[in-house]
Structure formats: C-alpha cells, structure tokens
Amino acid sequence: MTITSLNFFIFLILCVTVYYILPKSFQWVELLLFSLVFYYFAATPLTFGYVALSSFMAWGVTNGMERDRKKGAKASDMKAWKILMVISFIINICLWFRLKGRAFLSSTLWGINQIFPSVKTVELPEIVAALGMSYYTLQIISYTLDCYWENAKPQKNPLKLLLFSCFFPQMITGPISRYDQLQSLYEKHSCSYKNLAHGVQRILWGLFKKIVIAEKCGVIVDAIWADFTLYRGAYIWIAFLLYPIQLYSDFSGCMDIVIGVAELFDIKLVENFKNPFFSQTSQEFWQRWHITLGTWAKDYILYPVLKSKGLQSLNKKLKQKCGKKAAKIITTALGMAVLWFVLGVWHGAFKHIIGVSLWYWIILMLEDIFKPYSEKINKKFGFKTDEFGWKFFRAARTYLTYSFGIVFFRAKDVPQAFRFLKELFLSFTKSRWNPWVLFDGSILNLGITYKELNVIFIAILALLAVGVLREKYGYARNWLDTQPVLFRRTIYLALLFAVVILGAYGPGYQSSAFIYGQF
Template identity: 30%
Template structure:
C-alpha cells in the first residue's frame, strides 16, 4: 500500500464515519453496505461480480433451506412417529443437496480463480509420469479482494442455516455480512450469528468506542508501519539474497520474519477491529499472545484464531463426528476413549491441515507447511502418554516454570522453522537457508549497508514492545485507558500518530513491502 492509497483510505474512513453517525439508525446498515460495495468496486473493479454471485447464491440458498424446514414443520403435525422419522431423513437429504450445491458453486469459483494454475501444473506433472505431455493454459486473472475470506464465511453461513443455528437472513444482512469492508483484507473470520446482528444494529455515536477504536487502529498501524515494515528490511535482504548470508544472521533473519509477520498481521487485524469498534461493532479476537504457547497445538489456538475456529466448526467436528467416523468409533469402543477418538481426529486433522496449508497459497510448499504442523501435532498427541510417564518417573513437575519456559522455547523454534518454509520462495530454498545456519558466517548487516544502526536499534525495540505488550496481556495487566481524562486520551492518540509518522519505515531509504496475508 503506497502513501497515496493510505491517505485515500483514511479520507474514506473519515467520510464513512461521519455519514454513518449523521444518518438515522435504520439507514446505517445501508450506509455500510453502500460504502463497502463502493470500496470493493474501486478496489477490484469488475471482479466484484464474483463476490456478488457468492452473496446471491447464499441468500437464495438460505431462503430455500428455510422453505424446506417450514414445509417439514407443517407436514410433521399430522404424522406418526415412524412417518416423522422418515420425513426427517428425507428433509435432511434435501437440505444436504442444497448446501452441497451452494458450497460447490462457491468453492468452484475460488478454486478456479486461485488454484487453477496450481492444479494445472500438478496435472501436467502427473501426466508427465506417463510420458504424456499436456500443456495446461495459464489463467492470468487477479483475485477478487478477500475471496479466500468471504468464500469461507459464505460456506459457514449456509451450513449454519441448514443446521438451524439461525434463520436465513434478508438480502441486506447477507450482503453486508459478506462485503463488510474492514474484514476483506486479512480477516478476522466471523459467524453470521455473531456479526450480522451487530452490523444491522446501527449503533450510534459512542465516545468511549470512538476512543478505544481509534487507539486500536493507531496501535495496529504502529505495529505495521514502525515494527513490521522495518523488520522487512532485514527479512527481504536475508531471503532474497540468502546465498550471501550464513550463521547467526540467517537465524536473526528468520526470527525477524516471525515477528514481522506477527506485527503486520495482528496490526492490520487491529486496524480492522479498531475501525469496527468505532462503529460499536466487535470483531472476533484473532491473536492471543501466540508466542507464549507451550505446544504447537496451543500455538494454533492462539494464532489466527478465527481461521482455527472456522476449521474446527466446519471441518474438524463435522469430519471427525461424521457417520463414517462413528462406525470406526464403535469398533474401537472396547479401548479407552483416548484411542477411540484418535483415528477420527487424526483423519479430520489431516483434512484440516491439508486445507489450511492450501488456503495459504496455491503452491506445493504451502501444503508441506500444513503437513509439517500436522505431523508435529500428531507426534505431540501420540507421545503425550509417554511424556506423562517420564514426568511421573523422574519427579519433574510438568507445570513448573522451567518446564514451561523450555516448552515455550521449543514451540518458538518449531514455529520459526514453519515460517521459514512459509517465507522462502521454494522448498529447496528453505532447505538451503536452513543448512546455511550451520555454516560459519559473520556478515554484519549493518556493515554491509543493508540497515543502519538506528533502524537496527528500532528493530530490537519493536520486538521488545511486542513481547512486553503480550506479556502484560497474558497476565491481564494491560492498563485501562478508558479511565483517563479526555485531554489525556487525545494526547495519547496524537502521540501515537506522531510516533507512526516519525518512526515509520516508509519513504526514502525504506522499501515498501507487500502485505503478507493480503493477497488472499
């Protein structure tokens, strides 16, 4: 995002806010929808068509499902128990068909636009095994903004309606749920039942929310512009020129990427959440001090939480509790419940991680990324009884501070390796970079002119700020700024803005990095 776009966005935001607050309550959802669509059309132009198709498909699908349900309720009344059961079964199958249709429609759009070239190259590779050469055409089309996000949200909506979690929404609420602009860039994901009512409520001016929202927005920008974009200097130097570096510098580069990603991703989420908060809309939390995790499983419950929640709700539980799995369960019923659910959950988890990897990008390396975590988690689960035995026998308290600290360090290292795969251009490169760690190299980035001493110091300060903030958040000791006097609040906001303007890593001498989670 260059400077002009940033300014345009800020101007746009201010306009939306003022217009929204001036309008009467009933008009506010329409205001949000109009601005969201306007924003989308300007950003994605004719690709807006795809998002509109998604909205239409789930709106109509929702209405259809409700019709089937209402029809069943009517018919139920005059029937006996046996007939009721049969009707229920029939209706269930009907609804499944509708949902499947709509999901396939939307996934097909996503698959074609995002994954066509990837699957095409896989297909080519597959056929070449049989000495068949096929040249797959390459699709050169940009992605509609946020398609990976809103497609999953749409699937969530239609599944929820079919399962009866809530009734189908009207066109306004469905359209608003999908197109609501702050969440299009990096999320967070939301369920219809938690977000739609807020979007439709049209809450008015609330000075407390204005302050907390603005604070969050500025804090998010601070993380992105001052910390993440600055770390990007080091990260892009090490990764784009990895052949020139080895030893400690590479380790620092990888760690820098981990914090760059965290600062940028959580920063932009904070901006989206902060903007929403200004409108008294609460978005889901997406991060909960992820680097304090003691296991990789815990990490993924604290990182990109809304994505994890989506996978849990719509893939993990449905797959692991599906009919097929239940049959396997019955077979294993004799053994203890741990092993009883091990197979279904292992299978479900495999699907989750395959999709998770694939969702992050249309490339083999992302699948490997997903599988890397899958293997780690499976190992962790399978070895848990063994570890418990070791703790028992050796008398070490597994909740002691030392053990916890070691676990956190171990998890941090594993996460960094995962992110190395994520960031490197190819798997081969990732492997090369990894091996270069063990070669001696004392290249000093400062003396090479990659980064000067001032920016280096700021990199360390930035990471420290992130860790201190997270530590306070973990211990629930963050100061409550709502108690401050208005002058204090204004001074705080101005101070934050000044920090961003002065210390931001933009302009001459700073490279503009592309947002990492943004091309989705």
C-alpha cells in the same frame, strides 16, 4: 487503496462521519454502500459480482430451506435443498479454485512431477480474483451450514446478507466471522467517545505493528532470503528467527486496524490473535494464531469429519482391534489430516501443504501421542512446570517449531524452502560459521541502519510488553484505562508519533501488501 494508505483514512473519516449523521435505520445501508465504494477502489470492480453471486445463492438456499421448514416439510423434501446447498458450495469452491487456485494447481502439479516425472507441469493463466475471496467464501459456507443445522436464522434481506459478506474492513485479511458474530452490523449505533477512542487506539497499534515492526523486519528478512548463497550462517538464523515476528506483526497489525476500524462503527469483530508466541504447545499456538480460521476449520471440517458415518464405524472397528486410545488417536489423525489438507489448499500452494499442513499435522499428532508421557516424566523428575523458566523454554520451543514450518510459507517454492533449511542446519559448519557478523557492522549490509535496528529492538520490546499486559488484563488498554490520564495520553501520543515518524510509508516507499492479503 490499501488500509494503511492516506486515501483509506480519508475514506474512513468520511464513512464514519456519514454513518453517525444518518438516521440509525440507514446505518447498515451506508456501510453496504461504502463497502461497495471500497471494493471499487481497492479491487477490480467487476469482481464484486462474485461476492454478490455467492451471497445471493446463500440467501436463496437458506431462505428456501427455512420456508419449507416452516411449512413442516419432511426430511425427504429437504433433500432437494440439501443438494442445492451442496451445489452452491461447489459453485463457491469452483469459483474460488478458478480465481485463486492457480498457484495451488501449478505448484501441486510441480510437486507431483518431482515424484512422477511423467506428469507434466503447467503454467496457468492468471485471473483476477475477487478481493477477500478466501475469507468471504468461508463466511458464506459457514452461514449456510449454520442455517442448515438451525444454529442461525436465515437473513431475509439479501442486501443485509451481502453486507455480511463484504463489510469493507474485513475484506483484506478477515477475520472470518460467523453470521451470529456479526449481528451488530444491522443494529443501530450511537456515536460514543469510548468507541471512537478505542477504535483509534487499536488502529494506531495496528499501524505500529505493520509499518514500524513488520516493514523494518521485512527489510532484513527479504535481503537474506533474496540471496542465501551470499548471506549464510548467522544471517540465515536471523531470517529464520525474525520472520515469525515480521509475519505476526504484519498479520495481527492488519487485524488490529480492521478491528479498530469496525470499533469506530461500534461493531465488534472477533479476535484473530491472542499472543500466539506465549503458547506452551503447538496445539495452544493454533488456538491463539489465526483463531477464526482455526475455529472455522474445527467447526465445519474436523467435527463433521469426525462425526461422519465412515469414521465413526472405523473408530468402532479400531476400538475392538487396537484399543480405545489407539482408535482415538487414529481417527483424530485422519480427521486432522483432512483439516490440514483443506487448510493447505486454502492457503493456495503446494508449499503450504508441505510446510504448514504436513509439518503441523505431524507435530500436533506427536504432541497428542507424547503428552501423557511428558506429563509422567515431569512428575517423576519433579519439574516445576509453573515456573517462568519452564514456561519460557516451552514458549521458545513452540516459537522454533513455528519458525521451522513457516520457512515454507516464506519460500517462493518447496526447493527454495529446502535450500534454506539446508543452509540453516549447515550454518554451524566451518565454511559457514560467522557469528561475528552480528557485531562487526556487517548486518548493516542488509539495507538497515543501526538506528533502525535500535527501533526494531525497542519496538519488539514494546510488542512483548503489550503481550504481557494482554495476558494479564485481557487487553493492554484495560490496564492503561486504569492509569492517570496524563500517562495514558503520553503513551498514546508516543504511539502516534512513533507511527508517524518511524513508520515506513510515503512517496518512494513501496509498502508491501499485507502478507495475508494474498489469500
């Protein structure tokens, strides 16, 4: 049961109906039960044991700590709990590694083998992982740490904590919510037209992004990636430039559906995207793309690493030897290296360490180093950085930087990514120069019709328009809510029928899973 399937929507209607019929104090119980049902249909039922194990370990550790704290235990007594907490983290991470790290281990060994041929590569057996494991593992760790740092109060009821880990809408691709952000799970909610309407609108918009834009772009991108000895030159650029849009529409579309579903229950989930392609720098990009993962990594990896004793003392020494600025850059670089490495591992394959982590670590560091210089240059030459043209140029630059990085994300493995990049750079050579394929109908060989190309073009324009409105009004619907009812309804009906008519779904159509659903 995927969240774009008819079965899911039948399940959802049933769940929402029962939710508002039941006495309010039972609402969270109903959500937990339906999450279990969702788990039963969407994943291997037995793997639910992993979520339960993680949740109950966290519940035991955090409540134990809290109990001793209340008793006025000394710091030395708390050490035992600290060890237990670390053990629970290790178990969680080991579980994650055992179930999800297969690709990472084998691809990493392959990478090492390329440098040290004596290291042998291995094919590890596939084990069924728990649904949403990468997401709930991070949630559980953040919950435990928040309780340890006394930023949050432990949840007394283990079943309520279980609901925090397995709330069904966010089991596919997150978002990674912190415990304090999901308190509304346990609150009592009344059925309101506004929530239902907003939820449905958000779901529709998500479906539009996923099954209209992402799936149609996917046809083109997949065809080119399937054989770039056949599709060269301009084709490679099409795939290069279109894939970020496909990935964004896919991932953020799923988030819209998830957030919309939660809104139906009057539960507000944190946003995961905020117009990332409007970003002026790569640093800003990562504050707008997969926001919850970035925030999690900053709060629970970067800051603890930067505050660690080792790095603090290194900072001191470097300050004396190289100066304040250099010391800051070096220590930040080290902290960022740890952060990007962990994110690379989390994404689960060696190619992510090369493509996402290493690439962005370099880019972000360079941005940091050159930021003062670029500001000076702008000032000296009098560039008007507030103008649209300048902003557009910077956004395009950020887009291209991202497109480059996710070549590794899209590729099957590192060699394929390098082959793609080689084709990209050689596409202007005589043997590959073929811009006419954009105009002579050759593009239709990619499995798409002219009508579908028009749909893609118009849909991307709609995506852009909504992005502009979002920049200006927070949410596009904030603007739409101020418009006359007829206009508003027309827009929503147009959206509904665009999804129903233009969407890629139905028998004979194999909808690809959400790209981020693999994590």
